[in-house]
Amino acid sequence: MIKLPGFLRGRHGGPLGILILAAVLLVAMPALLDLYRLNLAGRYLTYAFVAVGLVLCWGYGGILSLGQGIFFGVGGYAMAMFLKLEASDPESTRIQTTPGIPDFMDWNRITELPWFWVPFESLAFTLVAVLVLPAAFAFVIGYAMFKRRVSGVYFAIITQALAVVLTILIVGQQGYTGGINGITDLRTLKGWDIRDESAQYLFYYLNAVLLIGCVLLGRWVLNGKYGRILTALRDREDRVRFSGYDVADFKIFIFCLAAFMSGIGGAMFTLQVGFMSPSFVGIVPSIEFVIFAAVGGRLSLLGGVYGALLVSYAKTLFAEAYPQLWQVMIGTVFILVVLVLPYGLASVYQRYGKRVLSRLKGSRRAPPPPPSSLPQDSATEGRR
């Protein structure tokens, strides 16, 4: 082992941020919230997977996707298909014209399980599909776009259009997908009731642990040479290309990684909420995901988690009371964040939170970096 000078070590965050996150998710929330609210928080945290993915691909890679709902949906639907098939055993569906297939198929006069549903009878296949399918979709989209050097606004618009296409497809093919209502009435997983208390707690913890895992994975990716090339190509694509890198490959990878995380979020959503529907696939959820990342701080993986939690919580509070007003409010918040706080809540924490923390510890830490160095330094969580 060689001893590296200080500047070569620690970059994105020390253990402190992760420890705080773990304490909040694994200790504080279960202790403070009743099961109903904890389940709600768990649902918000499934969105955080998407937000963390967006921090990677949008914040660091400069690739704005307005179609992350696609990947959330693919993961969620894969899980829902498995659970639906389990809920549609011949015994419980004996009153149907064709017993043994999901109820919505029967209502749509389908008499045989469609071929693409068949593999989802296997839990192993389903789990692999949850982990692989979203990234595979992203690979196809990314390959087609980035190899042709489609980027920026054009890429954002195309991803948005794809999210619309997928929604239309799901809604239109009611017999195969459950249509606008989605796939509902999911009850058991291998005979184990997913709606009972112990299952809800277990899913909450599993979700939290997976999310922390994604944050750590994101950090690992950003900390290495790949991460530096990624940020470099966001700012100076040509310099990276003419330094011998296939820029498209680097973009495809981070887009796939973001999709992979989103897919896990989608599957965890299905497990905790008990259904999946096209309303989590289209434009509106996709834009909300971007807002989560923007509010939390698009250069902060941890910020993405808190952004998803806070904005979703606010949505639950306000959207129920003033459904019309919510759209205006969230739009305003987004514009304000972009104008006033481009690096989101994470930058506020960097500027003030750290100072408070170091005061508390009474240590003589270096003062926080000046605001001018914000984009690269202080908004990336706990770099020093």
Added chain:
Amino acid sequence: MSSNTDFLLAIEDLTVSFDGFKAIEGLSFYMDKNELRVVIGPNGAGKTTLLDLICGKTRATEGSIKFKGKELTRMSEHRIVWEGVGRKFQNPSIYEGLTVFDNLEASYPRGRGVFGALAFKRDEEVVERIRQVAREIQLDDKLEQEAGLLSHGQKQWLEIGMLLIQDPELLLLDEPVAGMSLSERLETAQLLKTIAKGRSVVVIEHDMAFVKSLGGKVTVLHQGKILAEGAMEALQQDRRVIDVYLGH
């Protein structure tokens, strides 16, 4: 064609047309191994475009560019780099938010694929090589500094360093002393002479004093064509060159 394989770089009948406007027209250009070549010419002569064509940034309409006998006109940009061509842009093009060290490491020729970059380890070899290049470009005491805070001249050097770390066989430098102070120019001339040992270098330059201090063969470009070629001293007597370029 066989005779051209002796050259490191052989460009023949190269033409590029931007919507009918020919920025380079029927140009042929040859370079030997270890040659230092300066390209001069008035604004808009097509100097930058020529470098763009070699490194793949712009694609030729007609003609061929052979580097070590390999055709570059249809090769992807990163592969041209892998072949050993390094390009410095006219405006300093560095990663301003990263430190000098990170800038150099980002160009280090290992871990160029996605998975190679993910698995990349900053070992002693890497650190040593970065230090070595940093010494060459006189930035070894600024490794920890954010590159955006460097002076203009230092940024130019850093970009040269980012190419040097790849040890290219052909280095394309577009106006490397633009915006530099006199003393920086002198140091850069010295640096370029050191760099040119063991590799070929193309330098585009407007500053005649600097061109002279470099020595080497000079190519004069005018309206996308080669007007004259030879030693600077001879070109300064050339009527055509004086008319289009040196006269004013």
